[in-house]
Amino acid sequence: IRKSVIINTSTRQRPVVKYPTKPDGKLLYTSEFFGENVFSLKNMAKALPKPIFASFLKQRRGRQNLDKITADAIAHAVRVWAMDRGATHFTHWFQPQTGATAEKHDAFATMVGLSLPSGEESVLIDSFSGSQLLQSEPDASSFPSGGMRSTFEARGYTIWDTSSPMFIQTGSHGTKILYIPSVFISYNGEALDEKTVLLRSTEAMSTIAQELLSVLEPEHHVNHIVSTLGNEQEFFVVDRALYSLRPDLKITGRAIIGNLPPRHQQLDDHYFGRIPSRVLDMISEVEMEAMKIGIPLKTRHNEVAPGQFELAPSFEETSLAVDHNLLTMELLHKAAHRHGLRVLFHEKPFKGVNGSGKHCNWSISTDRGENLLDPTIRPETNYRFLIVLLAVLKAINDCGVLLRTSIACLANEHRLGSHEAPPGIISVFLGSQLSEALDSIEENRPIKNFSVPQFQTIKVGGTVLDLKVAQLPTIARDLTDRNRTSPFAFTGNKFEFRALGSKQSPSFTVAILNCIVAAAMKDIIVQLKEAKGDKPRLSVEDKLKVIRQLITETKPIRFEGDNYHGNWVEEAVKRGLPNISKSPEAFSYLNKPFFKDILTKKVGIFSPVELESRFIILNEKYTKDLVIEGNTLKGMVSQRILPACFKYRKDIAESALALKSIGADHGPEMKTLNKISEVVSGLEKAYNKLVANLKVVESKHPHDALEVERLAYEANELIFTSIEDVREYCDALEDIIPDAEWPFPKYTELLLTL
Ligand code: ADP
Ligand code: MG
Structure with a gap:
């Protein structure tokens, strides 16, 4: 069987990918079909009476509840919109704590009894009510709940998450399904899913960050603050027929046994190499389908191991970015099937070559799109940037271990610490420019110019490299080189958390990140208020005083060296940073009073019951x-x-x-x-x-x-x-x-x- 499968892999017919075209047969520009299957705010505005749309917007900003009339009107409009595009069913789409997403399809077609002159008659009509849009009731007993409810109290509710737009996806034979992004809660209102906790964390972070800014710069009013997220998704692709002959891959997602081929990744020739054409066909199909539902996929490339690839979108608001990451994984899964391939999201499918991670690029920004982690040209005098940066450093210094908790699972255990992924120690890389900025403030001295290589002339904000080849244009050089070994690295205007596993939902990790940053900000607000005293506002000296304290306090978490080196493990022990290699140890931090307090009270993204259930699950x-x-x-x-x-x-x-x-x-x-x-x-x-x-x-x-x-x-x-x-x-x-x-x-x- 194995032999015939191998022969088949080279002769198998390849499916055709049909790109959207104009009537004259030319391909549409991506911008012309981006989001065409999304019931976006723009589409809503077109489809809804003005007052209905206005009350929806108010509800979305948390200022008003959705009343029945508004809900019914939206349901009607979205049903017509979806059915015009071929939809036959709708589904609440949610994220139970299984790592996967869940859906249960309901037909729009419904039997109703009508009183006609001829008498009572049952007819089939198309309908979709406001209450069907707002909530549905899956049997909660078949999802993980960590003992929060037993099978005899099986009620659970999914509730429409109005912050993420509805969209349609292809079902079978060209029919479509309307997806309603939802949260999933128990009869008593406890979160049974990932999303509820994430939404709580973004709200908490937003409120606390806003307070921080109003203390720091009362002259600048900010309406709203959001966290932003861009997920780089790594994965392996294998031939589907070969895959189907490996029970270990099918059942556990990893090849539990097997020896490496003599040539694998030693020659460093796969990274950024030419993407094999079968894979490129499959990925192109994914990109097209993703664009249609509004996922802004941006990059694709070969990763380090043979058969390993990566996709990344442009960043978006956190909760939407998480939805879009999960959808991208599903699209990959589906397209691979059609193309006779199989995508492996396991963190370490093959022993001996690199495993797959998911890099979470995370930042905080105002509703006007101002990135609060943008250092600007002179970070050493940008106090708002410094305070926000130090809030993140303080969060990692105080609670970084919770990030380690958030990425713990059996599969990731095989990947972490094996010289390809960050070790089980969480530290932060800032780069030479920011490190120098912080050091100069701490030591109260002028900032040094960095060592500038020989062939350079200084340019504002960066430097210019001269390559000594006249035909090449000169290019601006970044102020710092990259560090690929740090689990939590500052990369220009955002942090990149690299320890998350490829299969894991970013939800829990980002919820923890938002939560611990919010907790740090809470402390900093107190410090700033103390420094201010009775004065109407903070002076530059007051700000610097707090900044200096924070720099000193957060030093242990900063590490600029090679995180894969054995020395770092020793050094980390001296600094008192935990090095966690086993998952149960990582989970145990959820039970320690200091962290429990932050998660359930100080910021409060979990109730005590929810936290215990999470620990059990x-x-x-x-x-x-x-x-x-x-x-x-x-x-x-x-x-x-x-x-x-x-x-x-x-x-x-x-x-x-x-x-x-x-x-x-x-x-x-x-x-x-x-x-x-x-x-x-x-x-x-x-x-x-x-x-x-x-x-x-x-x-x-x-x-x-x-x-x-x-x-x-x-x-x-x-x-x-x-x-x-x-x-x-x-x-x-x-x-x-x-x-x-x-x-x-x-x-x-x-x-x-x-
Ligand atoms: P790499 O780290 O591989 O060089 P990029 O620099 O292209 O990758 O960025 C990786 C991801 O970071 C992308 O998804 C990008 O959209 C995202 N990103 C960029 N800026 C931000 C930001 N302010 N907040 C969150 N994510 C961001
Ligand atoms: Mg990256």
Whole structure:
């Protein structure tokens, strides 16, 4: 089967990608179809009576509740708009704590009883009411809730999130579905999803940041503050047929066993290389579909490992950016299917080559689009910038470990700290210019000019590089080089958090980030008010005093060196920064009083019940993921690998016997037989241990948060290393067993067939 699949990969028909065209057959400009399937504010304004649209806007800004008349009018308008475009169904679209999104389709077509002159008659009409738009009621008992409710209290509600626009996506045979972005809560109003918490965090950050600015610069009024987010999404692409022959990829998302091909990423020739044409076709289709639903995809390129790629959009307001990231992942998934490919979002699908992350580029901006993290030309005198920057530094200094918590999961554990992704220590990189700006303020001395390489002339705000080649234009150089090893790096006018895993939703991480920055800002507001005293406003000296305090206070979290180097681990210990390698340890911070207080009171993005349920869900998922991986490997070994070994052993034994019977040399056969027998018995032992350890974990049924946590630690101890042990023998056997007898596609085929 494997052989025929490999031959097929080169002859398979490629699907045609149909781009939107004008009547004359020319391709439309992207700007001409961008957002065509979104019920945007503009489309709403066109479709709704003016007063209805006005009251919707008021509701959206939190100033008014949606009344029934407005909701009914919007529902009617959006149904007509969607049906004109081919929609037959609508769905509330939400983000339970499974990492994936959820939807349940309802037809617009509804049977109603009508009183006609001829008598009562049932007819089918198209309808969509305001109450259907506002809320729907999925059975909450089938989603993770961390014990917040039991199956007999199964009520849960999805509620329309008016901050994210409705859109339509293709169903089957060209029919469409109207998507209604929603939050998901329990009967008692607790958040059962990711989005509710994220929205709370953006609101809290916005309010507190606004207060901070009004204390700092009362002369500048700011209406509203938002956090912005741009997610770089990495992923692997493999041939779908080969993928379907790997149960581990299908079940767990990663190839649990396998050896690297002799050439993989050593030559550094894949990054930014030519995108294979099958993949480019698939990605182009994704981009087109994404643009239609208003996702501004911007860049695409090959990543470091063979078969690895990245897509990134232009940044947007946080909650919308999260919706759009999740939708992009779904679009990739769908398009890959059509193109005979499979996208792997697992954080570490192949041992030995780079894993995939998701870089969260994050900043804070005013509603007028002013980026508060823009250093401008002279950051050392831009006090607003310095205070906001220091609020972020303080957040990471005080609570950076919560960011580590927010990215903890089994899959990411394989990636973090393995010389390709940041280690389990959270620190901040600022770059030489900002570091110097902060140091000069702290030391109360003039700012130094940076070392300027020889062939340069100074230009305002940057420098000019002279390449000594007359044909090339001169270019402006950035003020600082990049640092690719830092988990949390300042990159010009935003921070880039790089430790998030590729499969994870950015929601929890960004909610934590917003929350801890808001908490830091709260403290800074107090400091500023103290410095101000009874005076009407802060003087420059007052501001500098607070700035200086904050610079000194946040020094331990700043690190400009190589985060992959062993020295950093030692240095971090001296600085008292935690280095967390295991997920259950990362989760435990949600339970520590200092952090609990910030999350539930000081900023309050969780209720205590929600936080405990989150803690339980994370630990439970960790254990379940390990059990699933263990059982997958168990099946692969017992049903495929051991039988292949036994068959090969029998073949050699028979041929040795035959050779011996005619008096020929059968030494090599005997040697191979002995070697394979040794590995096979090693495998058998490791396998038995794995089976026993799985049994121990599976036999336990924890009843409360403490027991759930204990089991996660135990699963880690028992199953994680057991899997690695079994793998070692399997990988050795892959090299011994004849290629034709090996039961699974190898890494060479998975990574190099595109
Ligand atoms: P790279 O880090 O690979 O060089 P880019 O500099 O192109 O990538 O930017 C990566 C992402 O950062 C993009 O999605 C971009 O839109 C986003 N980004 C840029 N400015 C901001 C900002 N102010 N807030 C949030 N994200 C931003
Ligand atoms: Mg980047």
